[in-house]
Amino acid sequence: MNTSSTQIAHQRIGEVLIARGQINDDQLHIALQRQKNDNKPLGEELLDLHFITEQAMRDAVSEAAGYKSIDLAGSVANAAALALIPKTIAIKYALFPVSFDPAAGHLVIVASNPDDILARDAIAPFLVQASTMAGSRIIPVWRIAPSAEVLAAIDKFYDHELSIEGILFELEGGELDLNALTQAGVSYSHPIVRLTDAILSDAVSRNASDIHFEPEEQFLRIRYRIDGVLRPVRSLSKTHWMAILVRLKVMSGMNIAETRAPQDGRVSLSLFGRQIDFRAASHPTIHGENFVLRILDRKMGIVSLDKLGMTDTQLVLLERMLERPEGILLVTGPTGSGKTTTLYSILNHLNNDTVNIMTLEDPVEYPLPLTRQTSIAETVKLDFSNGIRSLMRQDPDIILVGEIRDHDTAEMALRAAMTGHQVFSTLHTNSAISSISRLHDLGIVDDMFASNLIGIIAQRLVRKLCPLCKAGYEPDDTERELMGIIPGTRMMIYRPTGCPDCDHQGYKGRLAIMELLRFDHGMVELVTRRAGLKELTDYAQSHHFTPLSEDGIRRVKEGLTSLHEVRRVVDFSERMAE
Numbered sequence: 001m002n003t004s005s006t007q008i009a010h011q012r013i014g015e016v017l018i019a020r021g022q023i024n025d026d027q028l029h030i031a032l033q034r035q036k037n038d039n040k041p042l043g044e045e046l047l048d049l050h051f052i053t054e055q056a057m058r059d060a061v062s063e064a065a066g067y068k069s070i071d072l073a074g075s076v077a078n079a080a081a082l083a084l085i086p087k088t089i090a091i092k093y094a095l096f097p098v099s100f101d102p103a104a105g106h107l108v109i110v111a112s113n114p115d116d117i118l119a120r121d122a123i124a125p126f127l128v129q130a131s132t133m134a135g136s137r138i139i140p141v142w143r144i145a146p147s148a149e150v151l152a153a154i155d156k157f158y159d160h161e162l163s164i165e166g167i168l169f170e171l172e173g174g175e176l177d178l179n180a181l182t183q184a185g186v187s188y189s190h191p192i193v194r195l196t197d198a199i200l201s202d203a204v205s206r207n208a209s210d211i212h213f214e215p216e217e218q219f220l221r222i223r224y225r226i227d228g229v230l231r232p233v234r235s236l237s238k239t240h241w242m243a244i245l246v247r248l249k250v251m252s253g254m255n256i257a258e259t260r261a262p263q264d265g266r267v268s269l270s271l272f273g274r275q276i277d278f279r280a281a282s283h284p285t286i287h288g289e290n291f292v293l294r295i296l297d298r299k300m301g302i303v304s305l306d307k308l309g310m311t312d313t314q315l316v317l318l319e320r321m322l323e324r325p326e327g328i329l330l331v332t333g334p335t336g337s338g339k340t341t342t343l344y345s346i347l348n349h350l351n352n353d354t355v356n357i358m359t360l361e362d363p364v365e366y367p368l369p370l371t372r373q374t375s376i377a378e379t380v381k382l383d384f385s386n387g388i389r390s391l392m393r394q395d396p397d398i399i400l401v402g403e404i405r406d407h408d409t410a411e412m413a414l415r416a417a418m419t420g421h422q423v424f425s426t427l428h429t430n431s432a433i434s435s436i437s438r439l440h441d442l443g444i445v446d447d448m449f450a451s452n453l454i455g456i457i458a459q460r461l462v463r464k465l466c467p468l469c470k471a472g473y474e475p476d477d478t479e480r481e482l483m484g485i486i487p488g489t490r491m492m493i494y495r496p497t498g499c500p501d502c503d504h505q506g507y508k509g510r511l512a513i514m515e516l517l518r519f520d521h522g523m524v525e526l527v528t529r530r531a532g533l534k535e536l537t538d539y540a541q542s543h544h545f546t547p548l549s550e551d552g553i554r555r556v557k558e559g560l561t562s563l564h565e566v567r568r569v570v571d572f573s574e575r576m577a578e
Helices: 007-019 025-038 042-048 054-065 087-093 117-134 147-157 164-171 191-205 238-252 312-322 339-350 384-394 407-418 434-441 446-450 477-483 521-528 533-541 548-557 563-569 573-577
Strands: 095-101 106-111 139-144 208-215 219-226 229-237 263-271 274-285 288-297 327-332 357-361 371-375 398-401 422-427 453-465 471-473 493-495 507-518
Touching: 007 025, 007 042, 007 054, 025 042, 042 054, 054 139, 087 095, 087 117, 087 147, 095 117, 095 147, 106 117, 106 147, 117 139, 164 191, 191 208, 191 238, 191 263, 191 288, 208 238, 219 238, 229 238, 238 263, 238 274, 238 288, 312 339, 312 453, 312 507, 327 339, 327 407, 339 357, 339 398, 339 422, 339 453, 357 384, 371 384, 384 398, 384 407, 398 407, 407 422, 407 446, 422 434, 446 521, 453 548, 453 563, 477 548, 477 563, 493 548, 507 548, 507 563, 521 533, 548 563
Parallel strands: 106 139, 327 422, 327 453, 357 371, 357 398, 398 422
Antiparallel strands: 095 106, 208 219, 208 288, 219 229, 263 274, 274 288, 453 507, 471 493
């Protein structure tokens, strides 16, 4: 990496790396000694000695210079941003427009020297023009990257059609060279490369969590999962699918010759000025290979505890659970219910220099600083139960086990908790209290798990009503009964309608509804003597336990979601029976 971004960065680069814990004094001393003979920049010496990675070097340079860094080598172009800054200006001042967000009023620009006054003056007229078009002031947000990467990005992305419609029109008039696409270094000028990138960029810009490429007999269907619901976005001629599939496999590191067996892969790209990871999976079907990309946006993956949407009572209850120095905390719910986000938020809350946090995940979704994260790997027989045995020899304070799937994993997690560790994990059950019977099914002795459980969190994700178009109405008698509203009481709740801001869906974004079950002495005694479901529920509700249905109704009364949406993810049958 060319580390000549700014002179100031080099003067402080060693201090920054030591402060970040990425090198020590001895390593810095060795690099400085070599620098006297080689006369290289300090950063290059550290890289040559393999003391740091290029990404660590990039981040340290950006911190020293006072700007965030971007890896332009793995970036995808944003057509709206490129349209604002002419290529001649970009080349002259070594700057590259990465993304444009009119709603936020931001144009993200990456440069080798963001402090260049001449460059800032040169783009000022174009920002005024963009502000006029957007109807609000547009300000530049500067990022830093080596000049070589900036110039390479300019050469790579400018002067190409970047819209999905334009690329498809271009494809109609040309022959596809599948052999070219099998090469990892295929030119960006190839329309299939640009089409694939444009689809990924479009999905991320619409806050999708998954992209589904689904071949049918005569066409290819593309669907995005947005706010937990699949939404058809485009249908393409099936003649393009083989080329798109080859490109996706090359990007994901899959075997392009294998078409009859499922494969997994991973892609990391820089989109809209931030790093986005994609978890890829192919699966053979009668109409060809199905391909799904799970979008892992690091910016969206970790939120603070107070942003999870819990009530004050729930937040205090969770904080009391986390004060317990040892034991297991379980987060339950179906796939896609936000369990990983909640666990990462908890780990982020506990994370500091005084604790050793280690994780076993399948796979690692979001990198956490100061955390040793490991993906389980069947090829080397590193499963959850064997992984916990290994982690126990690494002197951990806190252990995250991605999922408790079987008796061995549950037993090892409990042993870790019994030996003075905090253990966090997930379990696939429908409610907090039903997790107790699930642990019975896994063959765990009652008094063993009851006395070592900190608590259980059950959660679901519901779509939030669009604040611009939600419509208020008086609930009918059935809805009043479900919500526990006294007959005759006036109350306004809301339903979705749809507008351009929410893509005419009526919903925009998601929020979590939760139930928190704390294992105090009374709950431990009940579980140990195998009390019935009603007795467990009655005790829990008398000790600050709020069921999922009640938490969902709270959200409905607050006007944040609709009753129909809560009923989509939570079982209300018992409330109806009552």
